Amino acid sequence: MSNPPEATPTLPETGVSPPSSGLSAPPAGMNAAPPSKMSPPPMPSQLSRIAAVWYRHFRVYCTSLIANATPAILEPLFFQIAIGFGVGRYLDRTFNGLDYATFMAPGILGMTALYTASFEATHATFVRMRYQKTYSAMLATPLTRRDIFLGELLWCSTKGLLYSAIVAVVLALFGNIRSPYAVLIPIVGFFTAMAFAGLSFLVTSVVKNINQFQYYFTAFLTPLVYVSGLMFPVQELPYGLYWGAYFLPMFHVIETFRLVTTGFASTSVSWAVYCPLILLAMAFIFGWLGVRAMEKRLTA
Amino acid sequence: MQNGTASANGAIVDLKSVVKSYGELRAVDGVSLTIPSGICYALLGPNGAGKSTLSKMIGAMLAADSGSLSVVGFDPWKNQSEVKTRLGVVLQDDAFDEDLDVWSNLEIYGMFFWLRGKALQEKMRGLLRFMELEGREHVPIQELSGGMRRRLMIARALLNDPQLLILDEPTTGLDPQVRHAIWSALRKLKASGMTILLTTHYMEEAAQLADCVGIVNKGRLIAEDSPEELIAKNLPRFVLEFDAQEDGAATAALIKDLQAEQHGDRGFAFSNDEALLLSSLRNNALRDGVVRRSSLEDVFLKLTGRSLDE
Numbered sequence: 001m002s003n004p005p006e007a008t009p010t011l012p013e014t015g016v017s018p019p020s021s022g023l024s025a026p027p028a029g030m031n032a033a034p035p036s037k038m039s040p041p042p043m044p045s046q047l048s049r050i051a052a053v054w055y056r057h058f059r060v061y062c063t064s065l066i067a068n069a070t071p072a073i074l075e076p077l078f079f080q081i082a083i084g085f086g087v088g089r090y091l092d093r094t095f096n097g098l099d100y101a102t103f104m105a106p107g108i109l110g111m112t113a114l115y116t117a118s119f120e121a122t123h124a125t126f127v128r129m130r131y132q133k134t135y136s137a138m139l140a141t142p143l144t145r146r147d148i149f150l151g152e153l154l155w156c157s158t159k160g161l162l163y164s165a166i167v168a169v170v171l172a173l174f175g176n177i178r179s180p181y182a183v184l185i186p187i188v189g190f191f192t193a194m195a196f197a198g199l200s201f202l203v204t205s206v207v208k209n210i211n212q213f214q215y216y217f218t219a220f221l222t223p224l225v226y227v228s229g230l231m232f233p234v235q236e237l238p239y240g241l242y243w244g245a246y247f248l249p250m251f252h253v254i255e256t257f258r259l260v261t262t263g264f265a266s267t268s269v270s271w272a273v274y275c276p277l278i279l280l281a282m283a284f285i286f287g288w289l290g291v292r293a294m295e296k297r298l299t300a
Numbered sequence: 301m302q303n304g305t306a307s308a309n310g311a312i313v314d315l316k317s318v319v320k321s322y323g324e325l326r327a328v329d330g331v332s333l334t335i336p337s338g339i340c341y342a343l344l345g346p347n348g349a350g351k352s353t354l355s356k357m358i359g360a361m362l363a364a365d366s367g368s369l370s371v372v373g374f375d376p377w378k379n380q381s382e383v384k385t386r387l388g389v390v391l392q393d394d395a396f397d398e399d400l401d402v403w404s405n406l407e408i409y410g411m412f413f414w415l416r417g418k419a420l421q422e423k424m425r426g427l428l429r430f431m432e433l434e435g436r437e438h439v440p441i442q443e444l445s446g447g448m449r450r451r452l453m454i455a456r457a458l459l460n461d462p463q464l465l466i467l468d469e470p471t472t473g474l475d476p477q478v479r480h481a482i483w484s485a486l487r488k489l490k491a492s493g494m495t496i497l498l499t500t501h502y503m504e505e506a507a508q509l510a511d512c513v514g515i516v517n518k519g520r521l522i523a524e525d526s527p528e529e530l531i532a533k534n535l536p537r538f539v540l541e542f543d544a545q546e547d548g549a550a551t552a553a554l555i556k557d558l559q560a561e562q563h564g565d566r567g568f569a570f571s572n573d574e575a576l577l578l579s580s581l582r583n584n585a586l587r588d589g590v591v592r593r594s595s596l597e598d599v600f601l602k603l604t605g606r607s608l609d610e
C-alpha cells in the first residue's frame with residue numbers, strides 16, 4: 001500500500017471526540033452519550049485468541065462444575081468396582097503378573113480420557129455449532145475458524161488431563177497404581193484426549209444431525225475400547241487377531257497408561273516403549289486433521 | 301506496512317465487482333460499493349437478496365468468490381483477525397451463553413479481543429449505561445427480554461471501539477419502543493463519528509438512519525443514493541393510494557383513468573401535482589383513499605418488483 005506508515009492506527013474521521021462518558025446523567029428516557037471513543041485495541045496474537053476460546057469454555061463449564069464432572073468421573077469408577085473388583089474376584093489367575101483390578105486400571109484411565117474428549121468434540125461441539133451458534137458469535141470477533149477449533153482441541157485435551165488425573169487419584173486409593181511414573185498420567189490423558197478429539201472432529205465435520213453420533217459411539221468407540229487391552233491382554237486374542245489390535249489407536253493409549261501406572265513389566269508387547277511416541281504422533285496428526293475438517297465445515 | 305485505517309480514497313469499505321455463489325445460486329452477483337468514513341450506509345433489500353452475505357464478506361466471516369474487497373484498509377479475507385479487531389458486528393443470532401449473566405458474557409466477549417482488567421470493566425459499565433442496561437449486570441441472559449438482548453448485542457459489539465459497526469437487521473422482531481431506542485443509540489454513535497453499515501428490510505429504518513441507501517435485489521446493487529434522492533429520482537413527489545380490491549370493470553377503468561399501478565389489493569397513482577391527486581380522490585369516491593408523499597417503500601417496491609415471485 002502507498003499509505004505512509006503510522007505509529008498507531010487512528011480513526012480516520014476528523015470530528016472531535018465526545019467528552020469521556022458518564023460525566024453527566026442522561027435525561028430520562030434517552031440514551032447516555034456513547035462511551036468515549038478510542039482506537040480499536042491491537043490485534044490479539046494467535047496464542048491469545050486460542051486461549052480466549054479455551055477461557056470461554058472454561059467459564060461456561062465452571063457454572064455447573066459438579067453436574068458436568070460427576071458422571072464423567074463416576075462412570076469409570078463404577079466400571080472398575082463392578083468389573084475390576086467384582087468380576088476380578090472370580091478370576092483365579094494373574095494378568096501380566098497383576099491382579100485383575102490393577103491390570104484394568106490403565107484401560108479405565110484410557111477410557112475416561114477417550115469418552116471425555118469424544119463427547120466434547122461430538123455432541124458438545126455440534127450443539128455449539130448448530131444450536132447455540134457459539135462459533136458464529138466467535139467468528140464476529142478477531143477469532144478465525146482455525147483459532148476456534150485449535151481452542152476447542154485444547155479444551156478437549158484439558159478435560160482429558162483433568163478427568164484422568166481425578167480418576168487416577170481414586171484408583172491410587174483403591175491400590176491400583178503401582179509406579180512413581182503415575183505422576184505422568186495427566187499428560188498421557190491430555191494427549192489421549194487430543195487424539196480422540198481430533199478423530200471425533202472428523203466425524204462431527206460430516207454428520208448431518210446429532211443422532212448420527214450414535215453410530216460413532218456404539219459401532220466404533222465402545223468396541224474399540226473393549227478390544228484394545230482394557231479387559232484382557234491383547235496378546236491372548238486367538239488366531240493372531242492380536243496383530244489387528246496393534247493397529248487400533250486405543251491399544252497404544254492403554255499401553256502408554258500401563259507404562260506409567262504399573263511399569264514396563266506389565267505391558268502386553270515388548271515394543272511398548274514406542275507406544276508413547278505413537279500416541280504423540282496420533283495426537284498431533286488426528287488433532288490437525290480434525291481441526292482442518294471443522295474449519296471447512298463451519299459456515300458463517 | 302498498511303496502517304489499517306481508511307483506504308486511499310478515504311473509504312472504510314470499498315468493494316469492486318464482488319461475487320459469491322452458493323452452488324447454483326449467485327447470492328451476490330457483482331456488487332461494487334464504497335462507504336466513506338463517518339456515514340451510515342443501509343443495504344435495503346427483500347429477504348434473500350444477498351444483504352447478509354454481503355455484510356458477512358465485509359465482516360471477514362466469509363470469502364468472496366471473486367472481486368476485490370477493502371475494509372478498514374485491508375483485504376478482509378486475507379487479514380481476518382486484523383480486520384475483525386477493528387469491527388463491531390451485530391448478527392441476527394445473539395449466541396449468548398445462556399447460563400451466564402450479562403457481565404460474564406461481556407467479559408468473555410472482551411477476551412476474544414484480548415481486552416481484560418480494569419479498562420475492559422470501565423468500558424463495559426459505560427456501554428451498559430449507553431444501551432440502558434444499567435443494573436442488569438448480574439441478570440442471567442435467559443431472563444432478558446428480546447429487546448434487552450438486542451441492546452446487549454450492540455453493547456457487546458462496541459467493546460473494542462470499532463471503526464465500522466455492521467448490523468444485520470438490528471430491529472427485526474422488536475416492539476416500537478425498543479426499535480426507537482436502538483435508532484436513537486445508533487444516531488448518537490453516528491454523531492460521534494462511527495461508520496455504520498446496516499442491513500434492513502424496514503424502509504423506515506433506512507429513512508431514519510441512513511445517509512446512503514443501497515437497494516439490493518437478486519444479488520445486485522440496483523440503486524444507490526440518499527433516501528431523499530432515491531425518491532426524487534425514481535418517482536413523482538406524491539402518490540394517491542386507494543383500495544382496488546374489488547375486481548370488475550369500474551375498478552379497472554379507474555386504474556386506467558388515473559394511470560395507476562395495482563399491487564395486490566392497492567392502487568397507486570403517482571404525480572407531482574398534489575392538487576390533481578386530491579381532486580381525483582374526491583371526484584372518484586375512492587374507498588380508503590389517501591394522498592401522501594412518495595416514500596422509500598414506493599421506490600423499493602418499484603425497483604425490486606411488486607409481486608412476491610419476482
